[in-house]
Amino acid sequence: MNFLAHIFLAYPSEPLMVGNFIADFVKGKAYQNYPEKIQLGIIMHRQIDTFTDTHPIVKQSIRTIRPEQGRFSPVVIDMMYDHFLAAYWKDFHQEHSLEKFTKLAYKTFDENEQFFPEKVRTFFPYMKNDNWLLRYPTIGGLQKSLNGLYKRTGSISNMNKASETLIKNYDQLKSDFFEYFPLLQQFCIDFLAKK
Numbered sequence: 267m268n269f270l271a272h273i274f275l276a277y278p279s280e281p282l283m284v285g286n287f288i289a290d291f292v293k294g295k296a297y298q299n300y301p302e303k304i305q306l307g308i309i310m311h312r313q314i315d316t317f318t319d320t321h322p323i324v325k326q327s328i329r330t331i332r333p334e335q336g337r338f339s340p341v342v343i344d345m346m347y348d349h350f351l352a353a354y355w356k357d358f359h360q361e362h363s364l365e366k367f368t369k370l371a372y373k374t375f376d377e378n379e380q381f382f383p384e385k386v387r388t389f390f391p392y393m394k395n396d397n398w399l400l401r402y403p404t405i406g407g408l409q410k411s412l413n414g415l416y417k418r419t420g421s422i423s424n425m426n427k428a429s430e431t432l433i434k435n436y437d438q439l440k441s442d443f444f445e446y447f448p449l450l451q452q453f454c455i456d457f458l459a460k461k
Contacts (some may be wrong), residue, residue, distance in 0.1 A: 281301065
């Protein structure tokens with residue numbers, strides 16, 4: 267899962283949102299340097315990633331796009347799943363519109379910037395100013411985000427053409443997402459209930 271899904275799954279707990287947001291940039295046992303609830307958010311993020319990476323439905327999605335997206339297929343699927351969450355937001359979140367939710371997320375992160383690792387501190391202003399989270403509902407917006415990743419891979423991926431892959435396989439990937447995401451939501455509920 268990518269930024270939007272991780273933040274969504276951690277809502278409404280601000281520390282869990284922060285932990286989920288920064289987790290990819292907190293390596294190994296360094297999570298122990300954070301307040302307890304942010305630690306839990308980091309651990310939750312890691313558990314979500316493990317659940318996602320090993321799930322048969324997600325693997326099926328990855329196989330669907332692998333002929334065109336190659337070894338970067340797992341990364342592309344993460345982004346595509348964020349697209350489906352954003353595009354069909356009202357099916358999953360009735361409390362706030364996506365626009366209001368993203369504003370709440372940015373406000374939460376602004377107020378907790380002291381916990382950001384250096385890399386997050388560097389990219390967050392760009393993320394907020396370009397409103398990355400609100401790009402996801404449209405295929406064009408998703409492609410814009412994927413183009414940024416494409417450049418960071420040194421242009422050795424096909425992520426610059428991922429929107430074509432998505433359009434070609436839209437119904438299948440949407441079906442996969444709608445089958446998978448409620449299972450992930452339940453996994454998160456169960457994980458937090460044990461803490």
